[in-house]
Amino acid sequence: MTDHKNHQIPTAKPSSIKTRFAIKFLRAMNKLNNKNKNNKNTMSEKHKRFLAIRAAAHASMASAVGPRRAWSRAVLRKIPNQQKQLHYSLMNKQRTRRRNIRRNRILLITRGNPNRENYDHEENEDEDEEEEDLRELVPGGKEMDFCRLLNETAHYIKCLRTQVQVMTNILHHSSPSNILYK
């Protein structure tokens, strides 16, 4: 009963996440820009640059969210030099692990339950397949139970949208017609 509030869709403040993301991402871009002064334009250099920018985008977003979300922790774990962030996640790990054990026990009971009134019985297989795909798409999705997966997915979608919005803004402001000088 008290577990209900843990299942609610999170009320993240998108404006501050947006700000933090924008600043981190722009700093990362500036860094990349300064590193690449020699301007080699081979295919592999282009591809490396693209990969670096994309990685910076995802890393900046995860960093802006911080360790309070499972998906952002999963992203941060993969980045070297993120020891500061990991410290917080270690503190949270114990709490979430206890909660997950409780949830998994309940879910094991539901899984075997044929009384799923809201779903077609024939579609259970499709559902499992889609659930597997979802676990691949959301960072850290493979380790979560289903309820948490849905919760994390909602937040992840919100953040991805913000990411796209900010990156689009940067692109439009930086296009040759509207150059940023310093």
Place this chain on the structure above:
Amino acid sequence: MSNNRREIVSRITEDEINDLLLKLQQFLPDSTSRCTKRVSASKILKETNNYLKKLHKEVDDLSERLSQLLASGTITNIDEDAIRTLLNQ
């Protein structure tokens, strides 16, 4: 007796899952048309997956274009004022 309790427990979790799925549906585009109709879980999951793939692809595309922009040398340095105007959009 224990059978009853198990049913009650599973019913609560089913409700939670339904609730979460409905909330997730609201995050997806074109969700207004589906407010009244009851959609199956697999359909919601499928649309979620498609939407996620679409968002990932958009990030990739934007990264590619930003990469080209950096390469062409049009951006030299981005300052605080520019960031502020950006964020006020």
